[in-house]
Amino acid sequence: MTTVEDGLVCAVRMESVSKVYGSGETAVRALDRVSIGLRRGSFTALMGPSGSGKSTFLHCAAGLDRPTSGRVLLGDTELTGQREAALTELRRNRIGFVFQAYNLLDALTVEQNIVLPLRLANRPFDPEFLAEVVRSVEVNVPLDRRPGKLSGGQQQRVAIARALVTRPDVMFLDEPTGALDTRTARQVLSTLRQTVNRWGQTALMVTHDPVAASYADSVVFLADGRIAGEVGPSSPEAIAEHMTRLGEW
Numbered sequence: 001m002t003t004v005e006d007g008l009v010c011a012v013r014m015e016s017v018s019k020v021y022g023s024g025e026t027a028v029r030a031l032d033r034v035s036i037g038l039r040r041g042s043f044t045a046l047m048g049p050s051g052s053g054k055s056t057f058l059h060c061a062a063g064l065d066r067p068t069s070g071r072v073l074l075g076d077t078e079l080t081g082q083r084e085a086a087l088t089e090l091r092r093n094r095i096g097f098v099f100q101a102y103n104l105l106d107a108l109t110v111e112q113n114i115v116l117p118l119r120l121a122n123r124p125f126d127p128e129f130l131a132e133v134v135r136s137v138e139v140n141v142p143l144d145r146r147p148g149k150l151s152g153g154q155q156q157r158v159a160i161a162r163a164l165v166t167r168p169d170v171m172f173l174d175e176p177t178g179a180l181d182t183r184t185a186r187q188v189l190s191t192l193r194q195t196v197n198r199w200g201q202t203a204l205m206v207t208h209d210p211v212a213a214s215y216a217d218s219v220v221f222l223a224d225g226r227i228a229g230e231v232g233p234s235s236p237e238a239i240a241e242h243m244t245r246l247g248e249w
Contacts, residue, residue: 048222096163
């Protein structure tokens with residue numbers, strides 16, 4: 001992450017973004033004038049206590065929700081003000097998503113799940129590139145198998161492959177290891193780290209886990225809807241220590 005003013009090439013930029021839910025005395029300001037950029041080719045973790053605005057940050061950055069004020073840009077494309085149909089097409093072609101619950105369709109095979117975003121966009125897929133993605137994220141199961149027969153770790157690897165197959169500008173990951181045991185979670189995180197390194201993939205991961213965050217290039221902290229600090233590559237212990245100080249911010 002970097003401030004917008006740094007002038008570096010950013011995959012995603014948020015300029016003075018605020019998001020308010022409700023109105024009057026019941027209004028809740030989930031984001032408060034956030035200005036920050038996601039540098040291309042970076043792996044960033046986003047952390048903060050419950051209610052700090054992490055999910056709203058991700059939703060606004062990914063074009064899933066509209067900010068109340070400010071601008072969000074994907075590369076040079078401004079998301080704010082786009083019609084919903086245009087946003088849907090943009091998300092389908094330029095953004096990859098990985099969620100805690102995998103969101104795979106058990107009626108489809110592993111291969112069909114991976115290429116689904118391309119099918120929905122009426123885009124052909126390159127079998128050689130598909131095979132390369134599958135190898136890269138270590139989907140070590142037959143591609144004609146159904147997801148329901150896979151372990152949680154393998155299901156999440158399939159979800160990561162699905163996010164990568166469109167060659168997205170940025171990949172958003174929402175607690176991607178939250179449903180996995182510790183050993184499997186670390187394997188998946190290692191895969192994510194290798195993916196960023198190999199493909200130059202830009203990734204933003206929302207997580208509550210300092211161990212998960214330690215795999216990122218930088219960790220950005222949110223508190224009360226505002227940026228409350230950033231650290232570079234750090235140990236889980238150092239990240240956890242920073243989290244404990246957010247209440248002092």
